[in-house]
Amino acid sequence: MMLDLLGGFGEKGRTSLAxxxxxxxxxxxxxVKVGASGAEYYPALDGRVDDIDALFVSHAHEDHIGALSWLLSRGYAGPIFMTAETRDEAAATLAAYADPxxxxxxxxxxxxxxxxxxxxxxxxGNLTIGTGRSGHVVGGVWFAVDDGKSRAAYSADVVPDSNVFVMDTIPHCDLLVFDASYGAxxxxxxARAQEISEWVARHPRGCLLPTPLSGRSLELIAAxxxxxxxxxxxxxxxxxxxxxxxxxxxxxxxxxxxxLASAADWTDADPLPSLPLLADDGMGEAGPSSRLLPRAxxxxxxxxxxxxxxxGSPGDLLHRAGRADWVRMPTHPTLSGNVEIWEKAGRPEALGHSCVADLLDDLKSHIPSLRTQCRTGQRITVPQGSKE
Structure with a gap:
């Protein structure tokens, strides 16, 4: 079994692998890779697409589905597998992030x-694809692909210690491609949820919390x-x-x-409220928060x-200018979660996706089998024989 690393390796965004x-x-x-332009915005999928038998989508966030219209424009005509929740959210994601x-x-x-x-x-074909709940969003999944000789597990985005969502255990595998978004x-x-709660309490006259529509929004409501x-x-x-x-x-x-029943509804025509206000999306690139960030x-x-x-995103520019605070609400694994995922998967060889290169080195001391030099554009062989 071979993996082509098409996006998200040594970088954050355009997550894709074949x-x-x-x-x-x-x-x-x-x-897609928000903040990039040209070819780097899309997966490094060169050449024909007619040899692709099927596409499997883990969830509807832009860094996992935003290049679907682009793929279709290149002639992809095969089946597209996803959960009902991903289907229901995908069109809005493409409207915001696909090339118009x-x-x-x-x-x-x-x-x-x-x-x-x-x-x-x-x-x-001869590939068997197992799935499980990701703990990241409703309808989000991980994938475990088996060809009868070896198994590669791809976590997509997961949260093993969410306060809201369930994550199913990723099975033993020969190669684990895990969500390394936060490095080590x-x-x-x-602890982060408590920090956010305390920040909000210090701003009793109201504040704006941009958030993705799915996933993190529920984590914030709980916090x-x-x-x-x-x-x-x-x-x-x-x-x-x-x-x-x-x-x-x-x-x-x-x-x-x-x-949610007790939450106040707010519209663009209203004055800014004297309450914490949730508005999508989380970066200020699209949706109501693209209008609200400059207004705030x-x-x-x-x-x-x-x-x-x-x-270069609106949220990044505001934060760099010192006019917005930042506290991470973990919607990806922190260090203990990734070590636990790796151990439950049988301590296989591992790749980290959605992580810039320098943070991968920090993970190596905790996950010794991590291959830190793998990058988008490379092809690797999945080891054989260790899965149970």
């Missing part, structure tokens, strides 16, 4: 989507210390996520449902950023 065995070839994710020309000619192909549920086992950050999610407001356009999606009880930890759905800045309204900030 798995090949014999005459079978599949793609896992097809993301590509999206106009190749909008989200709802009639071509083949649905599965987390936990299902899928087939493409040792601070657990509970907020008191009343809050949401952009009114988020309510329907948040309610749907909270209703997906199979993806949530026991008891969390009831708590979040009550929190002009008004001196406090801003707390809680996730990845690509260089």
């Amino acid at each position: 798995v090949s065995s014999g005459g079978d070839r599949i793609l896992l994710d097809i993301g 020309g590509d999206f106009k000619r190749f909008p989200f192909p709802a009639n071509r989507i083949e649905l599965f549920e987390p936990g299902d086992t899928l087939k493409s 950050d040792p601070v657990p999610g509970a 907020l210390p008191g009343p809050f407001a949401i952009h009114a356009g988020m309510r329907s999606s948040l309610a749907g996520q909270i209703g997906a009880t199979a993806a949530l930890l026991p008891g969390v759905s009831e708590h979040l449902r009550a929190r 800045d002009d008004a001196g309204f406090p801003v707390l950023l809680t996730g990845h900030l690509p260089a």
Whole structure:
């Protein structure tokens, strides 16, 4: 079995890899790299696409699905596998992050989507693809690809210690491609959530918290210390996520449902509220937060950023100028979580995705089998024989 590293290796963004065995070839994710331009915005998928048998999408965040219209524009005509929740969110992600020309000619192909549920086992040729809940978003999954000789597990984005979502255990494998977004950050999610709660409490006259519509938004709602407001356009999606009880930890759905019911709706026509205000997206690149960040800045309204900030993004520029604070709300594994994932997978050889090169070296002392020199554009062989 061979892996082509098409994006997200030695870098953050455009996450994508191809798995090949014999005459079978599949793609896992097809993301874009926010902050890049030209060819670097898209996966390093050179040449033909007619040898790709199937595409499997882990979830609907832009760094995992944002290049779908681009892939279709290049002639990809095969099946597209994803969960119902990913399907329901994908069109909005493409509208925000796809090239407008590509999206106009190749909008989200709802009639071509083949649905599965987390936990299902899928087939493409001689490849068997296991899936499990990621702990990252409702409907998000990891993939484990087996050709009968070896198994490669690709975590996509996962959160093993989420306060909201369930993550299923990644099985033993010969090669683990894990979510290294935070490098060797040792601070657990509970401590970061407390830090965010304390920051919000220090700003009782209101503040803005940009957030992705799915995933981190529920983590923030669970962490907020008191009343809050949401952009009114988020309510329907948040309610749907909270209703997906199979993806949530026991008891969390009831708590979040009550929190959402008490949240105030806010629209662009309203004055800035004297409450914490959640608005999507998390970087200020699209959605209501693209309008709210400059408005908050002009008004001196406090801003707390809680996730990845690509260089040159509105959130990054505001933070660099000292006009927005930043506290990470972990929606990827911290150090203890990744070590646990690796150990439960049988301590296999490992690659870290979604991580800049210098942070991979910090992880090596904790995960000795980590191959720190692998980069986007390379092809590697999956070892054989160690999986159980």
